[in-house]
Amino acid sequence: MIRDPETFNILLDTVSRLVREKLIPREEEVTEADEIPADIVADMRTMGLFGLTIPEEYGGLGFTSEEEVLTSMALCYASPVFRSRVGTNTGIGAQGIVIDGTAEQKQKYLPRLATGEITGAFALTEPESGSDAGSLKTTARRDGDYYVLNGTKRYITNAPEAGVFTVMARTDLQSKDAKGVSAFIVERNTPGLSVGPADRKMGQRGSHTADVIFDNVRVPVSSIIGGKEGQGFKTAMKVLDKARLNIAAVCVGAAERLLDEALRYAKERQQFGKPIAEFQLVQAMLADSKAEIYAARSMVLEAARKKDNGTSITMEASCAKLFASEMVGRVADRAVQIHGGAGYMQASAVERLYRDVRLFRLFEGTSQIQQLVIARHMLRGD
Ligand code: CAA
Numbered sequence: 001m002i003r004d005p006e007t008f009n010i011l012l013d014t015v016s017r018l019v020r021e022k023l024i025p026r027e028e029e030v031t032e033a034d035e036i037p038a039d040i041v042a043d044m045r046t047m048g049l050f051g052l053t054i055p056e057e058y059g060g061l062g063f064t065s066e067e068e069v070l071t072s073m074a075l076c077y078a079s080p081v082f083r084s085r086v087g088t089n090t091g092i093g094a095q096g097i098v099i100d101g102t103a104e105q106k107q108k109y110l111p112r113l114a115t116g117e118i119t120g121a122f123a124l125t126e127p128e129s130g131s132d133a134g135s136l137k138t139t140a141r142r143d144g145d146y147y148v149l150n151g152t153k154r155y156i157t158n159a160p161e162a163g164v165f166t167v168m169a170r171t172d173l174q175s176k177d178a179k180g181v182s183a184f185i186v187e188r189n190t191p192g193l194s195v196g197p198a199d200r201k202m203g204q205r206g207s208h209t210a211d212v213i214f215d216n217v218r219v220p221v222s223s224i225i226g227g228k229e230g231q232g233f234k235t236a237m238k239v240l241d242k243a244r245l246n247i248a249a250v251c252v253g254a255a256e257r258l259l260d261e262a263l264r265y266a267k268e269r270q271q272f273g274k275p276i277a278e279f280q281l282v283q284a285m286l287a288d289s290k291a292e293i294y295a296a297r298s299m300v301l302e303a304a305r306k307k308d309n310g311t312s313i314t315m316e317a318s319c320a321k322l323f324a325s326e327m328v329g330r331v332a333d334r335a336v337q338i339h340g341g342a343g344y345m346q347a348s349a350v351e352r353l354y355r356d357v358r359l360f361r362l363f364e365g366t367s368q369i370q371q372l373v374i375a376r377h378m379l380r381g382d
Helices: 005-033 038-046 065-075 080-090 095-100 103-115 232-268 280-308 314-344 349-361 367-380
Strands: 120-123 139-143 146-157 164-170 181-187 193-195 209-220
Touching: 005 038, 005 065, 005 080, 005 349, 038 080, 065 080, 065 232, 065 280, 080 103, 080 120, 080 232, 080 349, 095 103, 095 181, 095 232, 120 146, 139 164, 146 164, 146 181, 164 209, 164 232, 181 209, 181 232, 232 280, 232 314, 232 349, 280 314, 314 349, 314 367
Parallel strands: 120 164
Antiparallel strands: 139 146, 146 209, 164 181, 193 209
8 A cells, every 4th residue: 555656756766866876886885894884874864764664653654565665675776785774673673562562662662763763673583593483592580570581692683783672582481382482672781781793694794683692681571562471472473474575575676686787787798799688598587587576576565465454464475575585596696697707706796686685585584484384374274
C-alpha cells in the first residue's frame, strides 16, 4: 500500500539522487576506511531513513511494507552497507519495540531511534545457537526488581554503533527451548555490557558486526519487551518476518545494480571485433538475470501488499528471502563472469558486490531455514 503516491515518489526520487550523487561515488572510500563517513550518516538522518518504519506518532515516517521495500530496493542500488547502517536500526533494531513493546517502552525509545540519535541492534545469535535460535543460552535471572543477564551474543550487526539492544535471553532457567525465552531492551552503557572488536568479514566493509558480552548486566523489570516473560522468541520471529521480506528487497536492489554494471561492461567491452553484448552466450546471462530480478521484485511487492492488508506473511517472507538471496548470488556470479578477468579485480564494483551479497543467503535465517519454514507451513496446510 502506498499511502500518498505523490509524496512517496518525491522521497523515492530523493533516495535515488542520494544513491547516484553521493553513495555510489563514495563506495571505494567506505571500503577502504571500513566506515561510513559521518556526513553521509548525517544526510541519511536528515532524510528520515533511520525512522522509515517507526510510527509517525513516535517521529518516524510510518512506512507501509510496500513503501519500505521500494525504498530498500532504491537504496540498495548503492553498496548494501549504507542500508545496513539505517536498515538494521529501523528494522530488527527497533521492530521488537514497535511490534510488542509497551506504551512506555515505545515512548522512551522510538523517538530517539527514529531520528537516529541512537542506533538499535538485535541480539539473538550466540556462539552455539545460530539456526536453532530457540536453544539460546544467555540467561536473565530475576533478582527483585531487576533481571541479571549473562551470556555472549555473536555477529551482532551495528553492535559497535548501537545505543540500545533488543536481547533475547532465557528467563525460565529450567527450559531448553523457545518457550523460556524473553526479549529485553538493554542500553549500551549498562554496567557489565561490553562489545568485542569488530569482526573481520568476507565483505560488507563499512558495516560492522561484533560480539556483545553480558557479565552480570542488571536491567530493571520494566525492560522486558511487552512486560511479559516467555514471549521473547515470538517477538524475535515476528521481527524476522518483517526483516526477511526487507532483505529480499535489498537483494533486488543489489541485483539491479549488478546487472546494470554487467550490461554497461558488455556494451563497452570489445572482443572478436565487436561488443561482447552482441554475443548470444553473454545475452543469455543478461536475460536470465533480468527475468530472475523481475520475479524476485514481483514476489517482494506481492508479499508486502499482502502484509499491508493485514495478512500473516511468515511463509511468503521466507519464500521471498530464499528466492531473492539465491537469485542475487546467481546474478553476482554472472556479472563477474561477464566482466571476465576485470571482474576478479578489486577495482571492480562487481568483485566487491559479489562478496557483499554472499551474506544474504546466511543472515536473518539461512536459505535452509527459509526452506524449513516454508515446508512447515505447507505441511500444516497454511
Ligand atoms: N511469528 C510468531 N510466532 C512464531 C513465528 C512467527 N513467525 N515463528 C514461530 N513462532 C512461534 C511458534 O508458533 C511457537 O509458538 P508456540 O510454542 O506457542 O506453539 C514458538 O514460536 C516456537 O516456534 P517453533 O516451534 O517453530 O520454533 P523452533 O525452535 O522449531 O524454531 C526456526 C523455528 C524457524 C528454526 C527458528 O529458530 C529460526 O527462524 N531460526 C533462524 C534464526 C535466525 O533467523 N537468525 C538470524 C538472526 S538475526 C540476523 O542474522 C541479523 C543480524 O545482523 C544480527
